[in-house]
Amino acid sequence: MTAPGGAETGAKGDRRLAAAGATGEPLAGRAGQLMGEPDERGRFGSFGGGYVPEALVPACQELERAFRSAWADPAFKQRYRSILADYAGRPSPLTECHNLSKHLGVRVLLKREDLNHTGSHKINNVVGQGLLTLEMGKGRLIAETGAGQHGVATATAAALFGLECVVYMGEVDMARQELNVFRMRLLGAEVRAVRSGSRTLKDAVNEALRDWVASVSSTHYCVGSVMGPHPFPWMVREFQAVIGEEAREQCERLLGGAPDFVVACVGGGSNAAGTFSGFVGTGARLVGVEAAGGAALGPKGVPGVLHGMRSFLLQDEFGQILEAESISAGLDYPGVGPEHAHLAEVGRARYESATDAEVLEALQLLSRTEGIIPALEPAHALAWLVRATASGEVPAGSTVLLTMSGRGDKDAEHVMRLLGMRSK
Numbered sequence: 001m002t003a004p005g006g007a008e009t010g011a012k013g014d015r016r017l018a019a020a021g022a023t024g025e026p027l028a029g030r031a032g033q034l035m036g037e038p039d040e041r042g043r044f045g046s047f048g049g050g051y052v053p054e055a056l057v058p059a060c061q062e063l064e065r066a067f068r069s070a071w072a073d074p075a076f077k078q079r080y081r082s083i084l085a086d087y088a089g090r091p092s093p094l095t096e097c098h099n100l101s102k103h104l105g106v107r108v109l110l111k112r113e114d115l116n117h118t119g120s121h122k123i124n125n126v127v128g129q130g131l132l133t134l135e136m137g138k139g140r141l142i143a144e145t146g147a148g149q150h151g152v153a154t155a156t157a158a159a160l161f162g163l164e165c166v167v168y169m170g171e172v173d174m175a176r177q178e179l180n181v182f183r184m185r186l187l188g189a190e191v192r193a194v195r196s197g198s199r200t201l202k203d204a205v206n207e208a209l210r211d212w213v214a215s216v217s218s219t220h221y222c223v224g225s226v227m228g229p230h231p232f233p234w235m236v237r238e239f240q241a242v243i244g245e246e247a248r249e250q251c252e253r254l255l256g257g258a259p260d261f262v263v264a265c266v267g268g269g270s271n272a273a274g275t276f277s278g279f280v281g282t283g284a285r286l287v288g289v290e291a292a293g294g295a296a297l298g299p300k301g302v303p304g305v306l307h308g309m310r311s312f313l314l315q316d317e318f319g320q321i322l323e324a325e326s327i328s329a330g331l332d333y334p335g336v337g338p339e340h341a342h343l344a345e346v347g348r349a350r351y352e353s354a355t356d357a358e359v360l361e362a363l364q365l366l367s368r369t370e371g372i373i374p375a376l377e378p379a380h381a382l383a384w385l386v387r388a389t390a391s392g393e394v395p396a397g398s399t400v401l402l403t404m405s406g407r408g409d410k411d412a413e414h415v416m417r418l419l420g421m422r423s424k
Contacts (some may be wrong), residue, residue, distance in 0.1 A: 042230020148180025244278020
């Protein structure tokens with residue numbers, strides 16, 4: 001939801017009229033470090049910012065103050081880390097895929113976020129935001145979800161911390177993720193179907209933002225990815241940085257250094273941002289993989305403003321947002337997090353895409369070679385790797401770290417129907 005006449009608010013509270021195509025100034029000081037803090041306006045280079053209605057300006061400022069205070073507090077960090085260890089099951093292991101490596105001719109290591117409690121990386125973020133909700137004295141969490149993994153994780157955190165929970169989910173996504181809808185309701189959350197627009201993730205974000213405008217005094221919006229107005233892209237990346245921190249240490253022990261390639265799927269891009277943050281200062285080549293039908297960093301993506309941020313978006317010549325199309329509900333989004341846009345612009349990371357057909361083949365390949373059934377989202381990263389090894393783009397003998405951001409249980413029925421259709 002881009003509110004007409006909305007205000008941009010940064011870390012110092014300055015406000016500017018939102019306009020697609022607005023540009024920022026170069027980062028300076030600490031903010032000039034790649035994957036460090038954003039600048040005083042909440043931007044990474046020319047991307048990011050806070051394009052929100054006036055009613056949400058105080059909420060964004062309150063959240064930034066709460067996050068900065070908590071993240072600098074050793075007691076908060078210790079509680080956060082303890083819950084991730086004792087409740088979520090961190091650290092997640094690094095699995096060497098011997099059979100798949102032999103098949104592809106490269107050494108493949110999986111960072112196993114699929115083994116976390118709730119089945120994905122999303123728990124890292126919601127534990128942090130749930131604790132912040134308590135710090136701010138609010139009793140209600142709202143969230144958007146596409147594939148359902150963030151919704152399940154948010155409902156889980158709400159149950160753990162004793163918070164009311166409402167999750168917005170597109171009607172199309174509810175139909176293809178019925179199991180996750182049931183899990184959210186079982187955990188005590190109210191799941192509200194979104195019937196507007198494409199009835200997918202973009203529209204769920206719109207409805208969650210509308211709710212937040214109306215209930216901001218008692219409600220925290222638990223954004224699920226590195227998207228939205230400042231401070232969400234930075235804050236969510238910081239909560240997900242545990243992935244990259246662990247993976248870097250694990251690679252040091254196993255390899256003696258960084259891998260040649262670090263690969264992750266990208267919708268909004270939180271698992272990729274968390275992973276990349278651990279390797280951005282190394283010589284590893286960073287590769288984000290989008291869905292071919294939603295590749296905001298592909299040839300159809302241009303800078304614009306959506307959901308409170310300036311980033312690359314799928315737009316037509318009139319600036320209207322185009323609908324993303326993907327086999328994966330979690331990547332069915334017409335934009336990308338602003339820090340990914342910045343990494344692409346400066347050339348530190350590259351962004352590729354994978355088709356639905358390639359994703360289905362990759363999902364089956366990993367299942368049959370390693371006994372690991374991936375979610376459709378990380379299967380995009382694997383699909384690119386299969387293609388890149390076949391073309392020589394990833395040279396034989398390379399070492400590749402791939403973030404397995406979620407397990408495939410949630411997609412089993414959807415994939416079964418798709419494969420059944422393909423066999424007819």
